[in-house]
Amino acid sequence: xxxxxxxxxxxxxxxxxxxxxxxxxxxxxxxxxxxxxxxxxxxxxxxxxxxxxxxxxxxxxxxxxxxxxxxxxxxxxxxxxxxxxxxxxxxxxxxxxxxxxxxxxxxxxxxxxxxxxxxxxxxxxxxxxxxxxxx
Numbered sequence: 001x002x003x004x005x006x007x008x009x010x011x012x013x014x015x016x017x018x019x020x021x022x023x024x025x026x027x028x029x030x031x032x033x034x035x036x037x038x039x040x041x042x043x044x045x046x047x048x049x050x051x052x053x054x055x056x057x058x059x060x061x062x063x064x065x066x067x068x069x070x071x072x073x074x075x076x077x078x079x080x081x082x083x084x085x086x087x088x089x090x091x092x093x094x095x096x097x098x099x100x101x102x103x104x105x106x107x108x109x110x111x112x113x114x115x116x117x118x119x120x121x122x123x124x125x126x127x128x129x130x131x132x133x134x135x
Contacts, residue, residue: 003081004034004135006118006127011069013114014038018106019072022115025102026076029084035075035132041067048130061111075132082124085117 007026009019023033041049046063053059076085090101094113097104107113118124128135 002077002079003121003124004128005076005081005085005124006116006131007074007076007085008066008116008131009072009074010066010112010114010116011071012112013102013106014070014072016106016114018102018114022102023072023074025088026074026085029078029088031076031078031081031084033074034077035135036072037131038070038072040070043067045130049127058111065112073131075128075135082118082120086119089115089117 009022013019013022019038023036027033043063046066047054049066050059050062053062078084088101090097090103092103092113093110094103094107095110097107099105102115103113118127
């Protein structure tokens with residue numbers, strides 16, 4: 001069974017020159033890039049993307065960070081894509097992330113942790129509809 005997931009390389013990952021490394025890891029895992037775009041996220045799109053966090057104290061920081069520079073967005077296909085990508089990314093807090101994961105290898109701060117990926121089928125559908133309506 002093939003799944004589709006959403007991945008975003010955040011501004012810190014793009015600024016650090018990790019886009020190629022991350023895409024390469026995704027492809028080497030056997031997943032397929034079905035869509036790719038580089039852009040600076042508009043504030044309204046960022047607020048919609050993080051809507052479930054709107055009432056949390058860190059919502060403003062999330063929006064400010066994700067709109068602070070270019071990101072690379074990916075639609076990724078493959079068997080078990082959502083789970084495979086979550087494993088590849090590592091724990092949300094990079095200090096808890098295993099070596100060999102994106103966050104374990106490249107991040108130190110939970111607020112700027114290099115990469116975002118859908119955490120389930122519902123969020124994947126919502127995020128893909130928001131950022132890749134053409135697919």
